[in-house]
Amino acid sequence: MPVTKFKLEEKYSYLNGFGSYHESEAVAGALPIGHNSPQKCNYGLYAEKLSGTAFTAPRHENQQSWLYRILPSAAHERFRPYGSAGQHARGTEYAHDKWHFVPDQLRWDPFDLDEENDWVEGMKLVAGAGSPVVKSGIGIFIYAVGRDMASKTAFYSADGDLLVVAQHGALDIQTELGRMLVRPNEIAVVPRGIRHRVTLPDGPARGFILELYQGHFQLPELGPIGSNGLANQRDFQVPKASYDEDTSSAWRIVSKFGGNLFAAEQGHTPFDVVAWHGKYYPYKYDLGRFNAVGSISFDHPDPSVFTVLTAPSGASPGVAVADFVIFPPRWLVQDDTFRPPWYHRNTMSEFMGLVSGDYDAKEGGGFRPGGASLHNTMSGHGPDAATFEKASNADLKPTKVGEGSMAFMFESCLMMGVTEWGLKTCEKVQEDYQKHSWTPLQPHFKKPASLPQQEKREY
């Protein structure tokens, strides 16, 4: 069910619709009518274009927005390496240049909450593939944040779109285009380049981030499902324009650029966009609104039926560099079916995280909220021994699984590497994952004493 825990405050105000052309003005009349770049913009604003795709990208993929702001984003001093001007670069772990590629199934205990780090310092790269400098691949981060970002500081990633999965605590994400409140069981996407400032309205926060170095997320095709279902377009919320007027104090812009952090000073707020229009904007989505479909006869369908958002690899149709898939509460009704996931090895790699509750393939415990697992290219996995035992003997009446639970998967066609931080420094990798889950599986094969009569087939 949708998140209801916090009452929405008036400061958060949204437009509805994924991929739509939106426009929003915090001051009536701030948007020029009928053109984008008048000789003088209304109210003395500057016009600035923000391109999220090549100018010439096909129309259905093209994502650009026009911002009407008090000062252009270009008005800042030189960028210097973050940390060199007295900022504490405490524990920033963004290095993407040395992956450990290991075939083991990996599982992480819940990552620690953190009292000290802010959004910039609290993001740790755990796994991924490719590189932001060639705009190819993905990075998977956990974040554990205990402090608001320093006042008058904003952050942006030039490396990719940030898909944020909130697991614990709420995030107030003030962006150039407007403000979003992102609570556990919700996700948000902050596209490449958009300045944002993250504060914590509800204490420490923890969650997961997929950074998409190439392209943008789209909704999956629905094929025979029809015109509604899964994540519906109208449930995506886009912040309305809201701006601050501050052209007299010192602001710092922190940039993640090629996996490294830089900071530049400027004498005005970056959150000065009075109006905007276009298709390149941040958005959020409540996972409780996902309309799950599944088998109502027999067999366990592929988890692609639970895809919320997908980012095509461009390699071939249907092959994603990143699928964001969830396992929401749902009814299982299949006859004569082993209902949990089958045992499997896939060419796609699967990074999973748990937002809340239990996951139905891991009755034996060990996959806990705030924790994660990685089943890489062709690494065998599936239900643990406890789940196999239970599910193969279960009474197959209609059953609700995942009540109060939300697991998700970042799935990729790329082989995923793990960072030094993810494999060792974090000290969360479970040594006994295999012994706990699959080595206890017993053979049950019994060759029958007399074989059933085969019908003679004529061809």
Ligand SMILES: O=C(O)Cc1cc(O)ccc1O
């Ligand atoms: O490995 C997992 O638990 C994720 C998963 C779930 C499922 O229902 C089918 C395949 C799959 O990879």
Ligand SMILES: [Fe+2]
């Ligand atoms: Fe899997």
